[in-house]
Amino acid sequence: MSAQRYRRESATPLGRILQNTAWLLGGKGFGAICGLAYLAILTRTLGLKDFGHFSLIFGTAQALTSLAGFQTWRVVVRYGSEHVHARDWGKFGRLSMLCGMIDAAGAVFGCLLAALLIFGFAHVLDLNPDYVDVAFWYCFGSLWALVSAPTGVVRALDRFDMAVYVEAIVPSGRLAAALLIWATGPSVGRFLAAWAAVDILEAILYWIMARRLAPEAVRLSNLGRWRQALQENPGVARFFLITYGGSTIDAAMKNGPLLVVGGWVSTRAAGLYRLASQLSQALSKLSTLLTRSVYAEVARVRVASKAAEFRKLAVQTSLIAGLAGVIVVLIAVFAGETLLALIGGDDFESGAAILVPLSLAASFDLASVAFEPVLHATGRAQQSLVARLIALVALGVALWQFIPMGPSGAAWAVALAGAVSYLAMGVMAWRTLQQVERGRIAVGIADPVTDEPASTAD
Numbered sequence: 001m002s003a004q005r006y007r008r009e010s011a012t013p014l015g016r017i018l019q020n021t022a023w024l025l026g027g028k029g030f031g032a033i034c035g036l037a038y039l040a041i042l043t044r045t046l047g048l049k050d051f052g053h054f055s056l057i058f059g060t061a062q063a064l065t066s067l068a069g070f071q072t073w074r075v076v077v078r079y080g081s082e083h084v085h086a087r088d089w090g091k092f093g094r095l096s097m098l099c100g101m102i103d104a105a106g107a108v109f110g111c112l113l114a115a116l117l118i119f120g121f122a123h124v125l126d127l128n129p130d131y132v133d134v135a136f137w138y139c140f141g142s143l144w145a146l147v148s149a150p151t152g153v154v155r156a157l158d159r160f161d162m163a164v165y166v167e168a169i170v171p172s173g174r175l176a177a178a179l180l181i182w183a184t185g186p187s188v189g190r191f192l193a194a195w196a197a198v199d200i201l202e203a204i205l206y207w208i209m210a211r212r213l214a215p216e217a218v219r220l221s222n223l224g225r226w227r228q229a230l231q232e233n234p235g236v237a238r239f240f241l242i243t244y245g246g247s248t249i250d251a252a253m254k255n256g257p258l259l260v261v262g263g264w265v266s267t268r269a270a271g272l273y274r275l276a277s278q279l280s281q282a283l284s285k286l287s288t289l290l291t292r293s294v295y296a297e298v299a300r301v302r303v304a305s306k307a308a309e310f311r312k313l314a315v316q317t318s319l320i321a322g323l324a325g326v327i328v329v330l331i332a333v334f335a336g337e338t339l340l341a342l343i344g345g346d347d348f349e350s351g352a353a354i355l356v357p358l359s360l361a362a363s364f365d366l367a368s369v370a371f372e373p374v375l376h377a378t379g380r381a382q383q384s385l386v387a388r389l390i391a392l393v394a395l396g397v398a399l400w401q402f403i404p405m406g407p408s409g410a411a412w413a414v415a416l417a418g419a420v421s422y423l424a425m426g427v428m429a430w431r432t433l434q435q436v437e438r439g440r441i442a443v444g445i446a447d448p449v450t451d452e453p454a455s456t457a458d
Contacts, residue, residue, distance in 0.1 A: 034171035
């Protein structure tokens with residue numbers, strides 16, 4: 001049985017991106033409604049203090065998952081798109097299962113790290129001793145719920161439509177669990193246990209779906225052929241390390257400020273920051289969805305289209321995302337306070353001062369959605385890593401200066417770091433596109449030795 005590669009799709013790259021994003025928005029629109037509902041249940045049943053504990057445990061698990069995860073979906077898409085284009089399901093399968101093995105190794109590493117950090121340093125976050133064991137087991141479940149490799153399989157096959165159904169499990173499952181827990185007795189531990197169970201269910205279903213879509217590729221027999229996968233994909237180890245470095249920095253930037261607020265301000269402040277962060281993420285959900293669609297389509301265009309189409313796709317996507325970013329900020333400014341009060345109650349209304357800068361940061365992230373895919377697809381992944389390092393340094397300096405202002409200071413530090421990341425990565429992506437346009441970088445198969453696309457002399 002052949003892999004189920006494509007559904008009926010648009011003829012243009014931008015059309016396919018919008019089509020894929022529409023599929024994802026359909027699922028995420030449903031997910032956003034469920035998310036706001038269960039977030040309201042969490043905040044109103046736990047209160048500001050316990051929601052702060054929940055937020056710190058959840059944020060710690062997210063940080064550990066990012067540290068232990070190698071963003072293997074990017075590897076499957078970056079290298080697997082060529083194999084899918086050539087319909088070489090053997091190579092695609094060996095690459096995919098290699099990434100699955102790396103996900104598992106990352107989960108083991110993450111569990112060891114979780115034990116060290118939670119049992120050794122929980123007091124730094126002012127975590128209630130009663131929640132220490134709960135925090136570890138929640139992190140354990142989250143780490144084994146990593147679905148990066150099968151996600152890459154689905155995206156490389158351009159089956160975003162199928163992903164919608166599996167990803168709907170998380171918001172619907174969490175909402176159902178939240179309603180049940182609300183009715184039978186809410187507690188931090190019960191909410192976290194339910195969240196972990198739903199995440200693990202999604203991981204299992206994702207692997208089942210990847211197997212059904214690509215039965216010739218997703219096979220246990222490919223697990224023992226990891227050396228062959230490394231040989232068939234020159235430069236993949238280097239790309240792994242670069243994407244891992246980028247995801248680690250991204251984790252520090254996304255979860256670090258929350259942990260800093262919890263450790264240096266208070267648990268209550270962390271709860272306030274978390275709700276504002278969740279709402280800003282909900283408003284900018286288009287950023288995540290566009291990233292998934294753009295990354296897969298840019299990788300596809302790299303091996304199947306001309307340089308002019310490659311550049312045009314990047315510019316069009318950036319303009320659309322920039323407009324969406326402006327809308328996100330306007331919503332936060334004019335309706336943020338009302339939305340926070342509606343979801344969390346009067347105790348969370350003051351989070352508007354946090355929501356506006358976080359939405360500004362999210363808008364920068366949204367506007368730069370095409371930058372990293374362009375750099376990765378042209379063999380310049382190390383440049384995106386440098387841009388993230390620059391932004392991380394900016395975040396550290398800004399937090400040092402602004403944290404005396406409380407959680408709003410941390411939010412402005414995130415906004416500043418977002419602006420720095422946008423400028424640094426934007427300059428690098430723009431220079432790369434100019435080189436593509438001038439023919440100095442050929443859009444095509446990467447060089448087998450350097451992992452750089454073939455380039456012509458100046």
